[in-house]
Amino acid sequence: MPTYEYQCxxxxxxxxxxxxxxxxPIAICPECGGSVRRLLGTGGGFIFKSSGFYETDYRSDSPKxxxxxISPCCGRDVPCSRPPCE
Numbered sequence: 001m002p003t004y005e006y007q008c009x010x011x012x013x014x015x016x017x018x019x020x021x022x023x024x025p026i027a028i029c030p031e032c033g034g035s036v037r038r039l040l041g042t043g044g045g046f047i048f049k050s051s052g053f054y055e056t057d058y059r060s061d062s063p064k065x066x067x068x069x070i071s072p073c074c075g076r077d078v079p080c081s082r083p084p085c086e
Contacts, residue, residue: 005041010034 002021007014008029017026025038 003041005039006036007039008032008034008036014039 001018003016003018005016006026011032011034013029013031026036029036
């Protein structure tokens with residue numbers, strides 16, 4: 001459930017509300033009873049909770065050269081032996 005930020009248009013009081021996405025927006029200020037508007041939030045952050053993410057975790061079946069491309073990344077006719085292409 002996201003946290004929404006509101007600001008009262010009468011007294012300027014700012015507050016946050018932990019609501020479901022399907023809930024109606026709050027319309028009344030808890031401080032003065034005036035009307036409130038929902039502010040644009042900064043978005044939610046996310047946390048990686050594992051030991052790490054590696055290239056081999058999501059390996060594809062397509063062939064690649066050492067520099068990571070199917071065709072040579074420097075325009076040669078043969079794949080490069082080591083990145084970056086020399």
